[in-house]
Amino acid sequence: MVAATPCNWAFVGTLNKAAAPCVARGRRLLASGRALQAVVVNAGNANCATGEQGVWADQRMAELAAAQLQLVPELVLTASTGVIGQPLPVEKIAAALPNIRLGPDIDPFMEAIMTTDLVPKMAEATLQGGARVVGVCKGSGMIAPNMATMLAYIVSDAAISQEELRRGWQEVVDRSFNQVTVDADTSTNDMAVLLTNGAAGPVDPKAFWQAVEQVCVELARKLARDGEGATKLLTVRVTGAKSDAEARKAALAVAASPLWKSAVYGNDPNWGRIVMALGKAGVAFEVDKVRISLQGIPLYAGRVLEFDRTRASQAMQAEEVLVEADLGLGDGQGVAWGCDLTEGYVRINALYTT
Amino acid sequence: MVAATPCNWAFVGTLNKAAAPCVARGRRLLASGRALQAVVVNAGNANCATGEQGVWADQRMAELAAAQLQLVPELVLTASTGVIGQPLPVEKIAAALPNIRLGPDIDPFMEAIMTTDLVPKMAEATLQGGARVVGVCKGSGMIAPNMATMLAYIVSDAAISQEELRRGWQEVVDRSFNQVTVDADTSTNDMAVLLTNGAAGPVDPKAFWQAVEQVCVELARKLARDGEGATKLLTVRVTGAKSDAEARKAALAVAASPLWKSAVYGNDPNWGRIVMALGKAGVAFEVDKVRISLQGIPLYAGRVLEFDRTRASQAMQAEEVLVEADLGLGDGQGVAWGCDLTEGYVRINALYTT
Numbered sequence: 084m085v086a087a088t089p090c091n092w093a094f095v096g097t098l099n100k101a102a103a104p105c106v107a108r109g110r111r112l113l114a115s116g117r118a119l120q121a122v123v124v125n126a127g128n129a130n131c132a133t134g135e136q137g138v139w140a141d142q143r144m145a146e147l148a149a150a151q152l153q154l155v156p157e158l159v160l161t162a163s164t165g166v167i168g169q170p171l172p173v174e175k176i177a178a179a180l181p182n183i184r185l186g187p188d189i190d191p192f193m194e195a196i197m198t199t200d201l202v203p204k205m206a207e208a209t210l211q212g213g214a215r216v217v218g219v220c221k222g223s224g225m226i227a228p229n230m231a232t233m234l235a236y237i238v239s240d241a242a243i244s245q246e247e248l249r250r251g252w253q254e255v256v257d258r259s260f261n262q263v264t265v266d267a268d269t270s271t272n273d274m275a276v277l278l279t280n281g282a283a284g285p286v287d288p289k290a291f292w293q294a295v296e297q298v299c300v301e302l303a304r305k306l307a308r309d310g311e312g313a314t315k316l317l318t319v320r321v322t323g324a325k326s327d328a329e330a331r332k333a334a335l336a337v338a339a340s341p342l343w344k345s346a347v348y349g350n351d352p353n354w355g356r357i358v359m360a361l362g363k364a365g366v367a368f369e370v371d372k373v374r375i376s377l378q379g380i381p382l383y384a385g386r387v388l389e390f391d392r393t394r395a396s397q398a399m400q401a402e403e404v405l406v407e408a409d410l411g412l413g414d415g416q417g418v419a420w421g422c423d424l425t426e427g428y429v430r431i432n433a434l435y436t437t
Numbered sequence: 438m439v440a441a442t443p444c445n446w447a448f449v450g451t452l453n454k455a456a457a458p459c460v461a462r463g464r465r466l467l468a469s470g471r472a473l474q475a476v477v478v479n480a481g482n483a484n485c486a487t488g489e490q491g492v493w494a495d496q497r498m499a500e501l502a503a504a505q506l507q508l509v510p511e512l513v514l515t516a517s518t519g520v521i522g523q524p525l526p527v528e529k530i531a532a533a534l535p536n537i538r539l540g541p542d543i544d545p546f547m548e549a550i551m552t553t554d555l556v557p558k559m560a561e562a563t564l565q566g567g568a569r570v571v572g573v574c575k576g577s578g579m580i581a582p583n584m585a586t587m588l589a590y591i592v593s594d595a596a597i598s599q600e601e602l603r604r605g606w607q608e609v610v611d612r613s614f615n616q617v618t619v620d621a622d623t624s625t626n627d628m629a630v631l632l633t634n635g636a637a638g639p640v641d642p643k644a645f646w647q648a649v650e651q652v653c654v655e656l657a658r659k660l661a662r663d664g665e666g667a668t669k670l671l672t673v674r675v676t677g678a679k680s681d682a683e684a685r686k687a688a689l690a691v692a693a694s695p696l697w698k699s700a701v702y703g704n705d706p707n708w709g710r711i712v713m714a715l716g717k718a719g720v721a722f723e724v725d726k727v728r729i730s731l732q733g734i735p736l737y738a739g740r741v742l743e744f745d746r747t748r749a750s751q752a753m754q755a756e757e758v759l760v761e762a763d764l765g766l767g768d769g770q771g772v773a774w775g776c777d778l779t780e781g782y783v784r785i786n787a788l789y790t791t
Contacts, residue, residue: 101716167709355521362455
């Protein structure tokens, strides 16, 4: 992915301490304060835990792409995604780069970065005045929020200062990509990058961030829906928490619970598992104040409610299952996205060898 | 379970904030400083998130058992395990209690507390001088260490003071039951209880705690091996951490990783997933200093090692899979126990409705 001119950019990288060389390099580029003009990604090999050779291969990948694009390497961000602990055969990238055709369409990039993803993922928004925000991402497994947990690239032609970009980006990531969980495992190679080239001129920053968040939330939902083995999107909305951060944490605990995820798969309205997940979330919680509904059907309101189990189970047979929990303690609210846990997840990660 | 005389006892209960009435009651009894003489357990219904009725039913269960045993209710600990959020039909317990036959054998108790467990779990040790330590526990799913994460009862005829019992118990639980993970979900009803009646007379406290830890570790391994859907025991031994606590945390992160657990099921020596799990564990970690071996076969030593993938995969086809990771940073060591993640886990928790 390459822009016609250098872009302002912001970057959030994985918090996994086994972060790959590409993430470390991205952080260094970010710290330099310079602009960014291109991103080169390889899929299939994470180039992580590959020692000195890995650091060299990552830098080489940047240099090769830069030479091809007639840029300095410091304008090129690298990213790798795939199996951990295999030396990166950078000569394959050297051989392939001259054949890459650049065009105005983001689709080939979006498709090239996929690994176990079943579908490519894009979202877009247009601001008043015509500036656009377009985002693409990849990710399907090893997805847990300890930051972006996948590769995500959001580009815009809005003119936004570097300072403003970097100020607002973490917050949007916290409310979108960091609220996605597929399997509680955190990748070593994740990054979420926001680039703006300013071609469309100045915009209202508030409208810009709204558009960016809209795009990121849509991508977050697509990531969760395409979780390895998933048959359903699981959306968990928590209100009444002590703070927004606590609400997000509680929502995530429910979206990540293997027991609740299994129940979602089996259309089992076993709301006791929601109570369990909220109780272990590490946030303020009083079981007698909680209200829980599932697909709009009230199941618990500080006490056991009568409900039609058959109807509730039928309501769960949907593309999206919505859990709403009000903790009854404050004004905090937040949403998390996950998916059901199926035999398919196990098969993808066990029976098909890497 | 009833002792001939009141016992000294120690108790660790779940940290889940949706803790059931039995756990809250156990904490109150503990705080009272009084002795304990009996434990009454029901399996199949957790009596959790059941409001005022649940608190009443729990107290009623204690009173019924106490009347049957001709004890005061304060000498009787209650425990419930099973589905969350269903009113406890305490009249069934009232009807059943008169038919309970008491005998010297712990087996009927051990079997009665089982839920999705496939096998009953007991371990024992004998101290010099003849004092014995016998432990039983139940647990198969909703097992993650945020304390005992199951029901466990360890009894001994050693004479140990109440103060000494309560001083040492948490530490043993931290090194045994708290190092077991099946699915990262934390039950609302867990407790680990240690009782001594002193009939065998005074013992060396150090020898006593060694025997208790031996029994608890054996039970911990049995819990992990009997994890829902498990085909293998997964043992993770971490050395070279900054502290024992960090080693335990790192070991647990590997034992709990859905991706690594899936690989264990599929006999896939994909050690990159071990690196990933160590990196996200939240402990001091430098990828270049780590050494990893699997079933004794070195796979990584700060750099990618050559190894025979076929042989490594064959070595994984065993009842127990052993991961050893040396972080190369200090003297801390710790062990965690888990199991593989299989389609069976999903089926048990999804396709069979609760």
